[in-house]
Amino acid sequence: MIVVPEFVPAIFASWYVPAIYAGIIIAFIGLIGIAIQKRDIHILILTDIVGLAMLIFVAAVGTDLAEALILPGLVVELAEILAISEILISREMRKSNKQSSLLPLPMVLDMEIMTTAPNFLVLVLLAFGAFLTGFTGGAVAGGGILLYIISRKSRGLPIAEIEGIGGVSGIAWCLWIIGFVLFFIAPDLWLLSLFMAACGLVLKVASKIGLIGAMIREEYNRE
Amino acid sequence: MDLASLGGNILGTIPLGDIVLYVTPFHLFMFVVVLIFTALIAISRTETQVEGSFGTLKDHKVSVGLSEFKSRRFLAIICGLATAGAMITGDLFNFTLFIALIGIVNVGIVSAVKQIDVLDAAYQYGIIAMICSLPLFGGASIILASTGTLSLFELASMATATPMMIFGSLLLLMGVAGETGIAPFFATKAEMFRTPGSPFILIIHLSSLFVIIRTIEILLIIIKII
Numbered sequence: 342m343i344v345v346p347e348f349v350p351a352i353f354a355s356w357y358v359p360a361i362y363a364g365i366i367i368a369f370i371g372l373i374g375i376a377i378q379k380r381d382i383h384i385l386i387l388t389d390i391v392g393l394a395m396l397i398f399v400a401a402v403g404t405d406l407a408e409a410l411i412l413p414g415l416v417v418e419l420a421e422i423l424a425i426s427e428i429l430i431s432r433e434m435r436k437s438n439k440q441s442s443l444l445p446l447p448m449v450l451d452m453e454i455m456t457t458a459p460n461f462l463v464l465v466l467l468a469f470g471a472f473l474t475g476f477t478g479g480a481v482a483g484g485g486i487l488l489y490i491i492s493r494k495s496r497g498l499p500i501a502e503i504e505g506i507g508g509v510s511g512i513a514w515c516l517w518i519i520g521f522v523l524f525f526i527a528p529d530l531w532l533l534s535l536f537m538a539a540c541g542l543v544l545k546v547a548s549k550i551g552l553i554g555a556m557i558r559e560e561y562n563r564e
Numbered sequence: 565m566d567l568a569s570l571g572g573n574i575l576g577t578i579p580l581g582d583i584v585l586y587v588t589p590f591h592l593f594m595f596v597v598v599l600i601f602t603a604l605i606a607i608s609r610t611e612t613q614v615e616g617s618f619g620t621l622k623d624h625k626v627s628v629g630l631s632e633f634k635s636r637r638f639l640a641i642i643c644g645l646a647t648a649g650a651m652i653t654g655d656l657f658n659f660t661l662f663i664a665l666i667g668i669v670n671v672g673i674v675s676a677v678k679q680i681d682v683l684d685a686a687y688q689y690g691i692i693a694m695i696c697s698l699p700l701f702g703g704a705s706i707i708l709a710s711t712g713t714l715s716l717f718e719l720a721s722m723a724t725a726t727p728m729m730i731f732g733s734l735l736l737l738m739g740v741a742g743e744t745g746i747a748p749f750f751a752t753k754a755e756m757f758r759t760p761g762s763p764f765i766l767i768i769h770l771s772s773l774f775v776i777i778r779t780i781e782i783l784l785i786i787i788k789i790i
Contacts, residue, residue, distance in 0.1 A: 357709060361706075364702070368698055372695070375691075375695075384691060385691070388694045388695060391694065391697075391698050392694060392697060392698070394698055395697050395700075395701045398698070398701060398702035398705050398706070399702070399704075399705040401705070401709070402705050402708055402709045406708065406714070407705060407708065410657055410701075410704075410708075413657075413661055414697075414701050417664040417665075417668070417697060417701075418694070420668050421664075421667070421668055421690065421693060421694045421697065422694065424668050424671045424672055424675065424690060425687060425691065427675055428671060428675050428683055428690060429687060431675060431683060432684065432687065435678065435680050435683065436680060
């Protein structure tokens, strides 16, 4: 029994089985890699290949429902890899009996761009992010904030503390939700609600990526 | 098999859009039992182990610190709630998501312990759980592809099982076995138990016992052998 609507071209429906085979082959390659590798961290990274094969399995169905299922699958995969890497870190810390930071890399980025024109680049990124709005714009603007923090750090300058960045994120989230609800309550105001949602999202995502920079900074201050 | 002979008379359905939850005495019983166990775990305190050494009097206590106790209790409650959700859900993909959540939380419960052996075992368990998310979600998606629905209520009303549905449900069984650490993968889970903090560790075991029963019911609904 094949439940494919008539307006779907026949070639799309016939791609399901090749996609499943591709997923199986990718998973098999990943499993061979896991069997050969000896170091734990490499095994963990190779396990992610098997997780990607899982995403191919789900994506091969190709309906709206499957599209809605990919996101939870991806989140589960990420959560598992985070949990296991946390286990690995705490085990290595137990073995060597010393504490280490979350990101044990020296913050010496000896690149010319960090000293010549970071402020200009940050301004361009922020302006472009504000122009884009939405998720993409938030990511661009957040990348700008991150670049600013890293460049200040690499030049050895003090970084301005921005307290309450989490509060901004929360307010932006409220803006987003109000805009979303307004879509359903008053469809006439679609332009207003669209802009509310988009601006809320740009602030939300930008402050999230900015928070990554803040967290890394806190880790380094601790040492 | 039809729903009534597996779980007793259907007490009612809860239509939530596409997802139609159905309630039978079997599901209700399992759901309530898991919630009772979760409540017991939420109000209990951890045990303290005494490691004796042979021939001397140098026994020493292995106790659990306050922050570790709190995080472990939180994760144990989450694990109990996920198990309860897997008992009552009427949607195949929600079931797989609850199973995956149980797998993650099981790793998290033992992630803060001090014994290196236990951390090693938790690492191995986590790797198996990650690999087994492929058959788990893959099986659910193959069932979706071959039937067009994920609702167990709809799946139960189908006349026959195609070979693709049987293949998908077998993959689902493999995935559940790996995620909850039953038969072929039990060795790592036995190692994970060798740490103090008894009631919270036991939810790892309890969840897998309940999930097996529910999985067998789902397999019987899909395959229709009898």
